[in-house]
Amino acid sequence: MPVIDRPAQDWDPAAYGRFRDLRLRPALDLLARVDALPDGDIVDLGCGSGAVGPALAQRFAGHRLIGLDTSAAMLAEAQATGAYARCEVADAATWQAAAPLALIFSNAALQWLPDHEALLPALALQLAPGGVLAVQMPRQHAAPSHRFLREFAADLYPDRFDFADWTPPVAAAIDYHRILNPLGLLDIWESEYLQRLAPVETGHPVRRFTESTAMRPILEKLSEDEAARFVSRYDEALRAAYPVEADGAVLFPFRRLFLVLSTLQS
Template identity: 35%
Template sequence: MADWNAQQYLKFEDERTRPARDLLAQIPLAEASKVVDIGCGPGNSTELLVKRWPHASVIGVDTSADMLRQARERLPGHTFIEANIAHWAPPAGTDVMFANAIFQWVPDHLKHLKRLVGALPSGGVLAIQMPDNLDEPSHILMRDVAYLEPWRKQLAKAAELRDSLPKPGAYYDALKPLCTRLEIWHTIYNHVLDDAASVVEWVKGTGLRPFVDPLEPPERKAYLAEYTARIAATYLPQADGKVLLRFPRIFIVAVK
């Protein structure tokens, strides 16, 4: 895929940051000395960590140069590293590893979650949140349009880039032997958006990227037109004209 677009992502900053706030509230550490924000994006989640633990060393890690540029502008006094989590190891003594909406993109992420929990000191916390929305209309329709001509050949792999998440029991069985405490829960958000076009703008910053990035501008325009029409037919306006974007997410807080 092309690099992430921080400006597009931040069009819905408050809504995208809400799960990070909810996850942070469940971390049972009053004090921390070393904190890492895995998949820090443009620094909106990192900012929460800095405010929670103002005396800690807080590091952001991401693969996107554009996201890291935005994060450094937002939090100039902190360290941001370009790295792939699949090949990254936390600094010794890291108390908290925080990951807001990143591991759904990491193949075989259960293996990496076990590795990261194992690297924590006793009492350290791995806290993660992931969208669990592949069965929502927003994502079903991406795949449905991708399987149509003339996009089928180019987008066949895009439809398979993200796998459905494991069931909660799989996370429990993998992580509980490493933990003194393990919390797993789902939250379903119903984000209030202006209209169906806003649903398209939302997913342009995340899940839609593998479907539009491979296309040339004329093909991309045609794909988006077909997708937008189907979104408009599915996400119908409420009494006040707004639409609700239903968005399930899974949360995990693992204490070593």
């Protein structure tokens, strides 16, 4: 039976942190495109375990940094970094700032939320004049790593998974441009990272990468035996889509979308 990181009720910082460096690099690339900020607090929206907190705090030392996430376990890790003035449990879909913000920074979080056409402008409206909305989201849904998850879940367990009306969680860059361009100066781009995943003792390295994130909603609905059956099929397909290199590692292309919106000065 394959070794599987079963999703707990809360996010598991250790499982998510297994690929910390690969997940942190896009956050730092996003941060590098944020320029000077007006007065106000900075919110790390969906801060997770706070991996980018120290970099945010160092870059904008004159601002108070607040971490928000839905996971209490992740927030405990974030608070322990010492980078945040405070960390709070909050849902990005309904959260409202108490005062206009200098920066809302969100790395690999908003893809979990629907209705970006309403959500992103609502976040932008919480910025101070000259404030910045900086967002990075994985746009990996068409790749085998994520497509297989939907296909195999629907095939093996159609009583629980129906993707007939499924829409991608992250739209095309042109769609976000049309949504946000009227609100300020917009910089939007996509990057594909060629990630080297080290060998693992059991299973396929790509599966070990996805099981703490994209695979979670599927595993949550499966029994132990069902999960083992699903994972065995997934591992087999991944071996064909992402072959093992001579050193035992796997090369895993991963696409991400970035946007930086600078609101207009009053």
